Amino acid sequence: MPYSNLLPNADMQAIQALLQEKARWLAQGKKGVERFRQPYESVRHIRAEQCDFSGDVVKIGSPDELSGQDQEKVYKAMRDFMPWRKGPFEVFGVGIDAEWRSERKWKRVLPELPDLQGKIVADIGCNNGYYMFRMAHHEPKLVIGFEPYLQHYFTFKALNGFAGCENLCCELFGVEHIGLFKKSFDVIFLMGILYHRSSPVEVLREIRTAMKPGGVLMVESQGIPGKEPWAFFPEQRYAKVPGTYFVPTAACLANWLSRAGFAEVEIFFSHPMSSQEQRRTEWMVFESYEDFIDTADPSLTVEGYPAPVRIFARAGNPL
Ligand SMILES: C[S@@+](CC[C@H](N)C(=O)[O-])C[C@H]1O[C@@H](n2cnc3c(N)ncnc32)[C@H](O)[C@@H]1O
16 A cells, blocks of 8 residues: 555554455456446556646646547547546546536635645545645645545546556545544545535544544535524435435534534635536536526525535644
8 A cells, every 4th residue: 555654543454454345346347347447447558748737627648649549548438437527627638528617616625725735635525536636736745535436436547547646546435434544634625525424423523533633624515505503404305416414504514513523613615506517518418407406496406495505614623
């Protein structure tokens, strides 16, 4: 494991056992695994000479670096990784306009971004690594992405196979494994995760155990509008999304963080969701935000619930 010496307090034995279990599962070659491993394997010989993670579009390689045959392989592999949820990327000149305009979220995070230089960072629910590449621009020592879904895991592996960032890695872990990383991280990003957990305060408490004293947690969550410290709990789906539990107001999210033991809790941004930010594209051809919202009254979801806002918070683990 390339990072074991950087995490002296982590339970490396348990992490190693988990990695072996995942490796055995991947090696079984099941259809679901092969669907995404195959495009990864088809391009894993390719390396990019130039990358640029400083702008809105994560740029990996340029078209003149590849033979015609490899250009075709890259394009096909990128199409095989569809649907692309997070982006935008430009991969050897192939523009990938993902469902989410993730650069907008990153722009909102930037003014409150802690110094990442030389830091050990976790990105929980990292998806294809869009934000990890944006973090790489700030020169962290290590970013571990937690991502249990094979599609996103192999997409990241293909992208970083091209980019070759040795300080970025993604594991098939979930937030439920964060407790194995005792006092390990200077900064943790928890974006788009909390409302998918049935016990959000327990998750925050466990995350705090994985942070070094003085560490910083950056949270972004779906929420509902309102000033009171309330959380909405849908009967089944919320904006058509299954697996949604507590959807907090900003005040409620701040209370969760304080009750989980965080200090200096600050809600620093909140905005209504929109179909400008999450929409169907050539790289994500299924339903998107406009299909989740009541066409007659955009302040409601299709279920008649309050339409979502997004909330940004920063919190510190006390020294
Ligand atoms: C709503 S997306 C958020 C992605 C990204 N963090 C962002 O803010 O744009 C949730 C991500 O968490 C991943 N995920 C699903 N179950 C998870 C779990 N148990 N632990 C961590 N991440 C999980 C999903 O595959 C997906 O990539």
